Amino acid sequence: MLYLAVDLATSACEVFGEAGVAALCPHWRITQVRPVRDIVTYDLTTPGAALAIGALPALAAGNEHHGLTQQWTRAIYEDQPAATKVDGLRYRTAYNDDHALALWDCDNAITVAHDRTGQPLDLPLTHPRIHPRLLAALTPRHITVTHTDETHCPNCQRAAAP
Structure with a gap:
């Protein structure tokens, strides 16, 4: 599963919004990607789209419980209830009220974008070009930004667990 959002603020709010703290370790990154083939998404933000697959419209609003x-x-991925097979969903985010995508099995659908000099647009959130923008995005939303190393990062610890 790959989650994509329209900008840094929306991405960061989706990742850190529930906790209210962005505990950044060196492994947290922001990457700009581009499609290399057509990607078909089911747009839950279209009026009637949720009802068409048996869900309530609130599902598209981004404010339902994360587990739901x-x-x-998972059900949409497994059952493919849309008229055509889809690669993922387009929905409204819970914490920034903007659009995002959830894509399945998309390794052959996207690649990392590059800048004009050929450098990949993939940087740590602690990078000097990104960190000030992250602070500017999260501070007004009352999400605290802190720093940690990988030994104290819960995500790194989960990834390292056997």
Whole structure:
């Protein structure tokens, strides 16, 4: 599963919004991607789209409990209830009220974008070009930004667990 959002603020709010703290370790990154093939998404933000697959419109609004939205995402992935096979969903985010995508099995659908000099647009959130923008995005939303190393990062610890 790959989650994409329209900008840094929306991405960061989706990741850190529930906790209210962005505990950044060196492994947290922001990457700009581009499609390399057509990607078909089911747009839950279209009026009537949720009802068409048996869900309530609130599913598209991004403010349902995370466990419920995960169950619906899995069901849509497995059952493919749309008229055509889809690669993922387009929905409104819970914490920034903007659009995001949830894509399944998309390794062959996207690649990392590059800048004009050929450098990949993939940087740590602690990078000097990104960190001030992250602070500017999260501070007004009352999400505290802190720093940690990988030994104290819960995500790194989960990834390292056997």
